[in-house]
Amino acid sequence: MPDKTTPRRIGTTTRAAGLFLRLEDLEYVDGQGRPRRWESAARQGGATAVLAIPTLQPSGRLVLIRQYRPPVDAFVIEFPAGIVNPEEAPEQAAQRELLEETGFRGRVRWVGPQTCSSPGMTAESVRLVLMDIDEALAANRQPAACLDDGEEIEVHLVEPHRFGAFLRAHLDAGDALDSRTAAYALGLGVVW
Numbered sequence: 421m422p423d424k425t426t427p428r429r430i431g432t433t434t435r436a437a438g439l440f441l442r443l444e445d446l447e448y449v450d451g452q453g454r455p456r457r458w459e460s461a462a463r464q465g466g467a468t469a470v471l472a473i474p475t476l477q478p479s480g481r482l483v484l485i486r487q488y489r490p491p492v493d494a495f496v497i498e499f500p501a502g503i504v505n506p507e508e509a510p511e512q513a514a515q516r517e518l519l520e521e522t523g524f525r526g527r528v529r530w531v532g533p534q535t536c537s538s539p540g541m542t543a544e545s546v547r548l549v550l551m552d553i554d555e556a557l558a559a560n561r562q563p564a565a566c567l568d569d570g571e572e573i574e575v576h577l578v579e580p581h582r583f584g585a586f587l588r589a590h591l592d593a594g595d596a597l598d599s600r601t602a603a604y605a606l607g608l609g610v611v612w
Contacts, residue, residue, distance in 0.1 A: 425453045440464055461542045463503075468534065469544060471501040471600055472514040474526050474551040476560075481577045483522055483553065484586075486595065488572040495572075497590050498598035501546070514549035522575045523563025526551035548600070580608065588612040 431447035446458040474483040489496045502517035504510055511528045518526050530550040537544040553560055567573055578586045583605055591597060591612070605612070 424451055425449065427451050430455070435459075437464070461544075463542075463544055465506075466543075467503045468510075469501060469503055469537070469546045470510050470514045470517060470549050471499050471546050472518045472526070472549050472551050473499050473604060474518055474522070474524065474553050476524075476553045476555050476577065479555060479579075481579050482583065483518075483524060484576045484578055484601070485521055486574040486576060486590070487521075489596070492596050494594065494596040495590075496596045496598050497576075497587065498601050499604075504547075510547040510549060514547075514551060518551060518553075520566050520568070521571075521573050523565045524553045525557065525559050525563075526553045546600075580610075583608065584610045584612040 427448060427450050429446055429448045433445045433447075434442050435445050436443040440463060442462050442464060444460045444462055446460050448456050448458065450456050475481070476483065483500070484497060485500055486495050486497055488494070500514075500518050500521040502513065502520075504513040508516070510531050514528060514531075515526060518524055528549055529552055532548040534545040534547055537546050555561075563575075565573060565575065576586070587597060587602075587605060587610075
């Protein structure tokens with residue numbers, strides 16, 4: 421039996437590139453030392469993303485969005501998210517994305533480590549950010565989103581005990597569900 425080796429990447433070739441993404445052909449050596457190839461998508465400039473998980477306080481309602489996503493040609497139920505700009509810390513990016521997509525101003529409670537978004541397809545990393553939104557704050561009483569041109573986003577405030585019914589209703593209506601939102605729901609013990 422051949423000696424086991426540590427798999428490692430040995431080369432990358434860009435096959436196509438656009439404004440935000442590129443398609444790469446990765447060359448690597450597997451655990452038996454054999455050369456292999458893999459296709460991958462990457463963000464231009466290696467940008468990372470944040471995903472904000474905001475909760476209104478004191479009601480405990482979750483702030484979710486329903487956003488049209490062209491790659492899946494569907495509206496997706498998800499948490500607010502976006503790219504971290506070069507000059508930003510993840511906390512700042514999460515606060516900015518929350519404000520832009522929902523109009524709410526939130527306080528960061530926790531920033532997680534970098535996680536893999538879909539490691540079989542992309543090198544994208546995402547930082548999860550838990551946030552609290554003070555419902556008593558004047559700016560949060562009538563929030564107004566500042567959407568980018570072309571963004572189609574609806575804000576939904578969901579009571580935790582209605583989370584499962586909310587997800588089921590949207591899935592039954594033809595919406596898609598972001599896997600991180602599904603994982604969060606399952607972590608709360610919510611099934612739908």
